[in-house]
Amino acid sequence: MEKEAFYYAFRIDGDLSQKIMIPMKLKDRVDAFLLNLMKLPTETRNTAPGISGRFTISYYHRPIDIRYERHQTYRGYHLTLRLLDKSHIKLTLGKGALAFDEETQFALNRVMQIPAGIIVISGPTGSGKSTTLNAILRELNRPEINILTLENPVEDEVPGITHCNLKSAKEFKPMIASFMRSDPDIILMGEVRDLESAELAIEASITGHKVLTTIHTPRASQIIERFEQLGIERWKIAQALKAACAQRLIKTLCPHCKEPATGISSNERKTFFLDDTWATMPHFVAKAGGCGACRNTGYKGRTAILEIIPITPEMADKLAQGQITPYAMERQIAAEGLLPSLRRSALRLIREGKTDLAAISKVIDMTYSDG
Ligand SMILES: [Zn+2]
Known part of the structure; x- marks a missing residue:
């Protein structure tokens, strides 16, 4: 037909x-x-x-x-x-969708102080990784610092930063080679997607540069495995990687029509590993059918949450010698509860009445417990 x-x-x-x-x-x-x-x-x-x-x-x-x-x-x-x-993307840290909680902002500030090494933000397409990286660049941008970017395409032009627009993957290697001769302090690489870009990120970082980049993996710890899949030895990435981050954008409830609710059902608590305090927890949920202000969806806008795993010299050694797996490292850090994790930040947003379980379970795998 x-x-x-x-x-x-x-x-x-x-x-x-x-x-x-x-x-x-x-x-x-x-x-x-x-x-x-x-x-x-x-x-x-x-x-x-x-x-x-x-x-x-x-x-x-x-x-x-x-x-x-x-x-x-x-x-x-x-x-x-x-x-x-382009008139909408000039986001700065601490504002709008990047208004992180204090714990996240503190951990991120520390990561930004790292003088040399690779800082990676992971997440699926559309999780706002490059928006956050650009906001970090704005923050790090000082007249005495030489910042270069290699992007495809350039999304957010910042005055004082030298942006390079890559037309194809082939341009990458000659471009970065000429880059290194101009002695940059910070290099932003749009994405690590092949062995060539992974090697160049490692090379730049071990020669004393700060490299910011993104990679397509769901969890922060999988960044190390992704580099390995591309052909980088574990000890190399363990030494070069200084912070493994993961980001998600979470839909926020429409403030005009969100509905109060008490407690989360035992079935959902079991499915998503929520302890008994959630049985009576007051929170808000999206209204079915929404209202005029949210195009009848019940949600309005999104907010970013960020998981941050600093790779300390001690952790780098353990990873390099195979004494700990990347996932075990992620679990250990989550169990310590000192650093922001996706799960913890998402649950905090529910407690604050900003989102609901339906919205977070769509973008974060909640069916395992990382504690
Ligand atoms: Zn609404």
């Missing part, structure tokens, strides 16, 4: 919103319009199974950067457009 319509939907605060239908007869015109914006030659248009591109539009005098991905599907194309509103 021939389909008569296709649709688009916005992903807002992590969730896809209502589908908006477009008559099928417009599909070729929409496709051509977008390809023209990227000035792509016609021959690549029809032959490539996947097309990536980028363009900028002006929306009420605000420049919006758009990253474009097109995939061939059974029926036609699947498009993903990532919107980047």
Whole structure:
């Protein structure tokens, strides 16, 4: 049967919103319009199974950067457009979605004082890793410090920082080689995704540079294993890595319609390893159907939570000699309860009435206890 319509939907605060239908007869015109914006030659248009591109539009005098991905599907194309509103991303630590609690901010301040070595923030796509790194850079930015970034693309231009826009992975190595000759103090690498970038991060850090980067792993301790998978020996990453962090964005309850609740059911307490104090804990939950202020979702905005594991020289030795596994290290640090963990920070947000169990169990694996 021939389909008569296709649709688009916005992903807002992590969730896809209502589908908006477009008559099928417009599909070729929409496709051509977008390809023209990227000035792509016609021959690549029809032959490539996947097309990536980028363009900028002006929306009420605000420049919006758009990253474009097109995939061939059974029926036609699947498009993903990532919107980047440059007027909105100048976030600073301590404000808005990055208003961390005191414990997290303190641990993060200490991490920022580390003079040399790799500081990694892990998390899935859309967990706000690069936003936090850029906010850290703003904080570290001083006239006497030379900061260079290697990004694909540059998301957040900060005055006083030298940003480099990588067009492809091939540019990475020559770019960083010329970088090192300009004697940077701090290097921001958009992402460690292959052996080459992992090696260069290690190399830069052991020659006395502070390297900030991101990696795609769910848990902070998996950063070490990810470097190993890419081909870096454990002792090397153990010595170079100074802080392993993990970040998530948690949906916050709509302040206009959130509903008070008392206690969490025994079934949920068992599922998510919550102790008996949660049986009578007063908290808030999202209202089903929400209100006009939250587009009937019950949630409004998101806030970041950050897990921080500093790799002390003692811990680095133990990791290098195989006396402790990365996960055992993560558990040990969580059990000490002195550093912010994703689970603990998320549960604190529930106690403060800012979010609910449904929102946190969507983005954090709560089905195991890290205590
Ligand atoms: Zn609401």
